[in-house]
Amino acid sequence: MSEWTKLQRSIAQVARSLDDVGFDIGRTHISLFNAMWMVIVVVLVIVSGRLLGRVGRRTVRGMKGLDPTQRALGEKLMTVTVWTVAVLVGIDAVGINLTTLTVFSGAFGLAVGFGLQKTFGNLIAGVILLMDRSIKPGDVIAVNDTKGSTFGVVSAIGVRAITVATRDNREILIPNEILMTTQVENWSHTSREVGITIPVNVAYGSDLDLAERLLLEAALTVPRVMKDPAPSILLSAFGPSAIELLIYISIDDPENGVGNVRSDVLKAAWHALRDSGVSIPLPQSDVTLRDSDGLRVLADALGKRSPQ
Numbered sequence: 001m002s003e004w005t006k007l008q009r010s011i012a013q014v015a016r017s018l019d020d021v022g023f024d025i026g027r028t029h030i031s032l033f034n035a036m037w038m039v040i041v042v043v044l045v046i047v048s049g050r051l052l053g054r055v056g057r058r059t060v061r062g063m064k065g066l067d068p069t070q071r072a073l074g075e076k077l078m079t080v081t082v083w084t085v086a087v088l089v090g091i092d093a094v095g096i097n098l099t100t101l102t103v104f105s106g107a108f109g110l111a112v113g114f115g116l117q118k119t120f121g122n123l124i125a126g127v128i129l130l131m132d133r134s135i136k137p138g139d140v141i142a143v144n145d146t147k148g149s150t151f152g153v154v155s156a157i158g159v160r161a162i163t164v165a166t167r168d169n170r171e172i173l174i175p176n177e178i179l180m181t182t183q184v185e186n187w188s189h190t191s192r193e194v195g196i197t198i199p200v201n202v203a204y205g206s207d208l209d210l211a212e213r214l215l216l217e218a219a220l221t222v223p224r225v226m227k228d229p230a231p232s233i234l235l236s237a238f239g240p241s242a243i244e245l246l247i248y249i250s251i252d253d254p255e256n257g258v259g260n261v262r263s264d265v266l267k268a269a270w271h272a273l274r275d276s277g278v279s280i281p282l283p284q285s286d287v288t289l290r291d292s293d294g295l296r297v298l299a300d301a302l303g304k305r306s307p308q
Helices: 003-020 032-061 068-094 098-114 117-132 176-181 208-220 259-276 292-305
Strands: 022-025 028-031 140-145 148-157 161-165 171-175 184-186 194-202 232-238 243-251
Touching: 032 068, 068 117, 117 148, 117 161, 117 171, 117 176, 148 171, 161 176, 171 176, 194 208, 194 259, 208 232, 208 243, 208 259, 243 259
Parallel strands: none
Antiparallel strands: 022 028, 140 148, 140 184, 148 161, 161 171, 194 243, 232 243
């Protein structure tokens, strides 16, 4: 008798001994061997699922010709497929009849409906976002919801939420379902070119042509302002105390922020107008007194009532 045959008989004898230690529930026999085998299968399913999932994700990342959105979608589909196959193989290895799982489908569906509804909703929303490519990693978005406005760069799209990196080095997690039901501004969906309008007022009596030329030159001194298309000046309105102008500029790096480039343009405009003598007026109002006699009588009456 070979050593391999002896080893097989020893393993079979140990398995029968472990199987004898147990109890019966109806037609089902639960033994120590079944419990140990179930633990082994669960461990193998977890380990193999993680390893195969990692290999599958690396394979998708190595595919050429895929953009970041398609690569992220492929990684998620690969992960879901690997874990689904691993769980089904584990169930079959344990010896559970798949038809018996229908008994628990109602309870599982009820649990999903009450406790995991948001989780599955966010999962499906994330897959839809990756498929229609409306929001991709690297996009600059602005989300307005009941909690305020969020502006930043999409750094990752996860199973439950997307990660938005803001200008102040914060990472905000926004559930995928919110992006499906809330208006989202995508500043880089089809083009990274973004237009910015900056209002500037000059006083009446100023040389308007000179003010427009100075504002254009000031805008072009800011490095982030695009030369093509070039900045432009629009006369918005004749306001109550000033001539209202608009500086229109374009940038191609919205991920670096908007407020800072607006501040740089306004600073350059301030120095250019101040050095040239074109003034930026303060709000002022003229008051005309029509009935001076009535006001004098009212002042006398108030003076008589005031304490000495």
